[in-house]
Amino acid sequence: MGLENFDVIYYFVLLFVAIFAxxxxxxxxxxGLITIPALLAxxxxPHLxxxxxxxxxVFGSLTAAFTYYKSTTLPHLIWGVFFTAIGAAIGSYGVLFVEDDSLKIIILICLTFTFLYIAFKPNFGKEESKAKIKNIKIFHIICGLTLGFYDGFLGPGTGSFWIFVCVFLLGFSMKQASxxxxxxxxxxxxVALFIFIWQYKILxxxxxxxxxxQIIGAFLGSKLVLKTKGHFIKILFLIVVALTIIKVSWDYFIK
Structure with missing residues (x-):
């Protein structure tokens, strides 16, 4: 199915959905919580x-990465990129063959824990704090493989999980983590995109x-983060995580 099969209105709907996302x-x-349901609608x-x-x-994440480039701590991210890529390759290959219901309940539990922990911890992510994991390689091996796999397998909420583990385990502020x-x-x-190109098909x-x-939306969003102190990030984070919980719960218990 390509755009030639769509009503003209879908061009505009998907474009504005992508900007917002x-x-x-x-x-x-x-x-992904916004774009995947839009595509399904x-x-x-589902797989397509x-x-x-x-x-x-890819366009959105690349745009944000470029915009944030000068503010990132690049040396430690090299390890993260490597292990995240490995996890994503395994996850995106596996999603083509595995039913994801069992994984959804695990994600639902993790998201709920994340939401409750941050909601009831007022100072979470406001300022830098002491890191719980001193060895950055260990952090990226564990989180890179796990979250990379999840992003390749399902995807929605990956950025939220990354922000949480960076604040909770590395002591970053919410702005730094973002x-x-x-x-x-x-x-x-x-990496997931290349796997899908190789093994499946893409519209x-x-x-x-x-x-x-995505380029337009990511540029505007990342510029907003850089120009502010980032205090709004926690509120927006909780809203997005709550919506993700609702979406995953709907998929698992209702559909």
């Missing part, structure tokens, strides 16, 4: 929606159209 994703992650099959979503999300995780997000997106016309929207 790129804006949100560049700040707190969770863009337009009649795209996931594959096409990777194409458009900035540093975009390169990791891009690495898992691009290139839709993906490129939405990719243009």
């Amino acid at each position: 790129g804006f949100i994703d560049s700040i707190v992650g969770g863009g 337009c009649g795209v099959s 929606a996931i594959a096409t979503n990777k194409l458009q999300s 900035i540093n995780t975009k390169i990791l997000n891009f690495s898992s997106n691009i 290139w016309d839709i993906g490129l159209l939405m990719g243009f929207g």
